Amino acid sequence: xRLSIFALLCFFSLSVLTTDPTIDTLFVIKDTDTHGGCRxxxxxxxxxxxxxxxxxxxxxxxxEHAKDSSARESVVAKRYLYTYFRAADDASxxxxxxFLISVRxxxxxxxxxxVLKTPHLYCDDTWLVKLEPTDIAWDREKNxxxxxxxxxxFQPVPIDQIEDYRQYLxxxxxxxxxxxxxxxxxxxxxxxxxxxxxxxxxxxxxxxxSAQNLGVSQEQTRPSTLTLCxxxxxxxxxxxxxxxxxxxxRMTLANVLPQSGTFYHELYHxxxxxxxxxxxxxxxxxxxxxxxxxxxTSILEPYDKDHEQLIRHxxxxxxxxxxxxxxxxxTQWSGSSDNRWSFDTGVxxxxxx
Numbered sequence: 001x002r003l004s005i006f007a008l009l010c011f012f013s014l015s016v017l018t019t020d021p022t023i024d025t026l027f028v029i030k031d032t033d034t035h036g037g038c039r040x041x042x043x044x045x046x047x048x049x050x051x052x053x054x055x056x057x058x059x060x061x062x063x064e065h066a067k068d069s070s071a072r073e074s075v076v077a078k079r080y081l082y083t084y085f086r087a088a089d090d091a092s093x094x095x096x097x098x099f100l101i102s103v104r105x106x107x108x109x110x111x112x113x114x115v116l117k118t119p120h121l122y123c124d125d126t127w128l129v130k131l132e133p134t135d136i137a138w139d140r141e142k143n144x145x146x147x148x149x150x151x152x153x154f155q156p157v158p159i160d161q162i163e164d165y166r167q168y169l170x171x172x173x174x175x176x177x178x179x180x181x182x183x184x185x186x187x188x189x190x191x192x193x194x195x196x197x198x199x200x201x202x203x204x205x206x207x208x209x210s211a212q213n214l215g216v217s218q219e220q221t222r223p224s225t226l227t228l229c230x231x232x233x234x235x236x237x238x239x240x241x242x243x244x245x246x247x248x249x250r251m252t253l254a255n256v257l258p259q260s261g262t263f264y265h266e267l268y269h270x271x272x273x274x275x276x277x278x279x280x281x282x283x284x285x286x287x288x289x290x291x292x293x294x295x296x297t298s299i300l301e302p303y304d305k306d307h308e309q310l311i312r313h314x315x316x317x318x319x320x321x322x323x324x325x326x327x328x329x330x331t332q333w334s335g336s337s338d339n340r341w342s343f344d345t346g347v348x349x350x351x352x353x
Contacts, residue, residue, distance in 0.1 A: 021109035027121035036127030048260040058326035079344040084321040086308040117223035128186035133160035140192040168196035215262040217269035247341040247348040268315035
């Protein structure tokens with residue numbers, strides 16, 4: 001069949017519009033092997049993006065099933081929502097859904113997503129240079145900042161004396177005296193801005209300070225940033241991709257979490273902001289203690305003191321919930337669509353629906 005040039009152009013345009021954005025569309029990424037570049041991580045990042053879309057879709061499918069009492073998956077979907085979030089009423093379920101929708105919209109390139117400027121994605125923390133609070137401050141052109149002293153002479157201004165940075169470097173003690181927070185400035189040539197973080201041990205950085213540090217997001221700068229530490233790209237072969245591990249009876253959820261989990265977790269920080277997504281727990285058992293009210297409630301404002309509501313802000317809970325329900329939606333391991341592997345209790349069990 002022959003199509004006119006106009007028709008071909010229209011068809012091509014529609015095809016482009018319906019294509020999911022690439023990782024380079026959603027993030028600014030340096031095509032280098034140094035200073036936080038991701039040249040050697042491209043294939044992994046594309047896989048992370050694909051799996052993140054699959055996970056958020058699974059989470060939204062769970063919401064849909066839970067709301068449709070006629071769906072044969074409805075009972076199990078409700079159990080998932082209750083187990084992971086204590087979400088049983090419309091308000092709590094809608095809250096969980098709103099988080100999932102926000103992440104889905106960002107991954108779809110929705111211009112109405114909460115992220116105002118395209119965030120930067122780094123594959124190491126070497127895009128930052130550590131400085132001292134007493135070093136001379138730079139402006140965005142990396143020129144020294146000066147002020148006129150009482151004697152009328154130009155004087156350089158230390159970083160810790162810049163008003164906009166005081167909140168990161170100083171805090172009032174109980175007696176009303178200013179004391180240092182322990183944070184230090186890090187300069188980014190890419191952003192021409194400072195990031196303020198812990199000093200860490202001598203010679204250490206966020207990524208090298210602890211084996212537990214896999215990724216981090218910050219919004220002190222505009223645009224915000226997502227940093228994946230090198231060790232986040234390393235995992236056991238069977239955990240490298242979503243679904244690589246076949247579920248077995250009593251298998252814990254931790255044994256099926258994919259390597260993309262760190263990226264997916266950080267998406268909630270990037271999209272919703274760190275204030276809305278406090279990292280309350282990285283451990284399944286600890287999160288259950290939160291839901292049972294066994295954890296202390298000394299959470300800083302402005303967070304709700306209600307344990308159940310707090311968990312609904314916890315990014316790792318969304319990772320557990322969506323990975324668990326993704327497994328429930330699969331039929332390749334059960335041999336029948338009437339039987340599914342479910343993690344609605346936190347451990348795998350073969351159930352009938």
